[in-house]
Amino acid sequence: MKDLYTMKESNLKMKDQLREESPFPWIQYVTSCYQCQKCTSGCTSMKHLELKPHEVVKLVNMGLIDELLESETIWTCTECLKCWERCPQGAAPVNLILSLRNLAVKGKAKLPENLLKTVSSLIEIGLIQREQRVPLKNLETVDREKLNLPKLVYPSEEFKGILLSMLEEVF
């Protein structure tokens, strides 16, 4: 089978692999999707960005996974989880979308720059960003110390080592 718009070939083996090896246990039900479109009708990103979760599910079930891995579609979900809550078949498209993101990362997809910044901060200090100075109404900026908030205790070097080796395997 071929997608006549993109000329991509279907790969059903890849679909089985995705289902069996996904670290998101909920995606095993994607094959029960009966295309009722309840997910899409309430989708936050459908309203704003034209993400159609039922189409993502359909493409996966047709084995057109490469096509999705290369598309921006999987990076526009806001994770509002309405489709997870409301899907009558337990197919929960959001888990499929996140699963495809994980697969795209492994396949060396180009990641959004801000996401990469977050990851490097995580590896350095365990948090997604450093302590920021924030503006008061009069535009003076303040930090934790100035606001009398307790000094943060950051995770140990051991932890950083564990996380780093875990993420090195991914990237």
Added chain:
Amino acid sequence: MKSLAVYWGCYILTSQYQYELSLRETMPKLGVKLIDVEEATCCGFLLESIDKFASTYLAIRNLSLAEKISKDLLTPCNGCYLSLSEALHRWRVEESTRSKIASLLRDENLFFKGELRVYHAVNFLHDSLGLRKISEAVVNPLNNLKLATHPGCHILRPSEIVSADDPENPRKLDELVEALGAETINYPGKLDCCGGPLLSLQPEKSYLISSRKINELERIGVDGLVVSCPICFKMFDSQDVIRRVAGGKASLPVVYYTQLLGLALGFKPDTLGLNLNQSPVEKLTSKISC
């Protein structure tokens, strides 16, 4: 005094200081002692898009640090609440996840029993502490205010994992606001997402999403929007960005529930970090005596 562990997540500790200030000020007044989970890391939420296993590991590691302190854990962030709850759920039902993560924890001399309870600020205040206790502590009732609440997504869905409130008709945050004397409204977009998780992927589009709710509420006419999550707060409070990205004249006070609670308990606005909110909160505070 009831004591419980508090896990703040990244956003509050590194930038949303007004949520931290207002929770630290108000809880002791209600007889609650908070003990910080030290050496905590990100809950794993943002790693979910990159590697789900690493994300679950981070969540469980934080839970194991909390378990050393208390049987009950409070987190004020919606995103963290879901990450921690989902990881705990998986720890309990998935043998393979449990054994892989347990062995990583051992490298840091950590051990996790998996017996603690995770609360979000909303269900802790509403269910565990109770509305009566809160309204009895009010010294400065907020009678003149008509407010909208934004419950957010991750404390409601999926209801098979998180159960802070009814997934389709959440009322707890409204009832908490009403306990302070203010009025709340129902509005069509109440269940809509703030767009926050898109911030690190597609920043402009994420503010386009948050602008819809702000503009809807400006049309309806309320004194302010009450939120209970640092990510949602940032998305709605940054109204200079909303005006730039989506046009319109966004100018709606946005406050954390704990800031509102603090005002009703008699604290001064600056003590609660209201001078850190970027939205025009003086429009709201000028309607009450504080």
